[in-house]
Amino acid sequence: MSTTNHISTKWLGNMAFESNNTSGKSFKIDLAKEDGGDSSGLRPKALMLSALAGCSGLDVAALIKKMKLEVDEFHIETIANLTDEHPKFYDRVTVEYHFHGANLNEKKLQRAIDLSVEKYCGVMEMFRQFAVLDIKTIFHNK
Numbered sequence: 001m002s003t004t005n006h007i008s009t010k011w012l013g014n015m016a017f018e019s020n021n022t023s024g025k026s027f028k029i030d031l032a033k034e035d036g037g038d039s040s041g042l043r044p045k046a047l048m049l050s051a052l053a054g055c056s057g058l059d060v061a062a063l064i065k066k067m068k069l070e071v072d073e074f075h076i077e078t079i080a081n082l083t084d085e086h087p088k089f090y091d092r093v094t095v096e097y098h099f100h101g102a103n104l105n106e107k108k109l110q111r112a113i114d115l116s117v118e119k120y121c122g123v124m125e126m127f128r129q130f131a132v133l134d135i136k137t138i139f140h141n142k
Contacts, residue, residue: 002094016041048127049078055123056095059116060109069107073100073140080131093131100140108138 009019009029015037016030027045038067042050049133053076066070077096082088097113117124117135 009103014038019090026027045082048090049080049093052093052095052123053078056121058115059120060097060112063112063115067112069105069108070103071099071101071109074098090131092134093127094134094136096136096138098138098140100142102142104139106139109139113137
């Protein structure tokens with residue numbers, strides 16, 4: 001059986017919208033002032049990158065917990081190239097996983113990333129349909 005997500009997005013005037021989430025929370029979407037908006041919300045394409053990092057990050061965080069790995073800090077940098085022609089879309093995306101700590105188990109952390117990228121992260125799979133992905137792991141040993 002498949003799952004269906006239903007999101008409602010309401011126009012607030014000018015170029016702003018409010019969109020709900022299956023979590024019960026909502027957020028505002030808007031354009032920059034130079035594009036005719038009020039710069040009062042998040043940008044749609046940038047939200048896609050946040051969704052990508054968040055989806056994979058949740059997988060990796062769950063695996064860090066499951067494997068009882070020591071990580072002081074973990075963050076993801078997502079850098080995307082936007083095409084020049086309309087409709088503009090991301091054709092290349094680099095996802096950098098940064099781990100900081102004194103006792104990083106690099107092999108297991110890389111395994112956690114690989115599992116997310118290759119098996120668990122549905123947003124990653126969606127991105128694969130339209131973009132070339134470059135996955136990088138950076139260990140910052142203290």
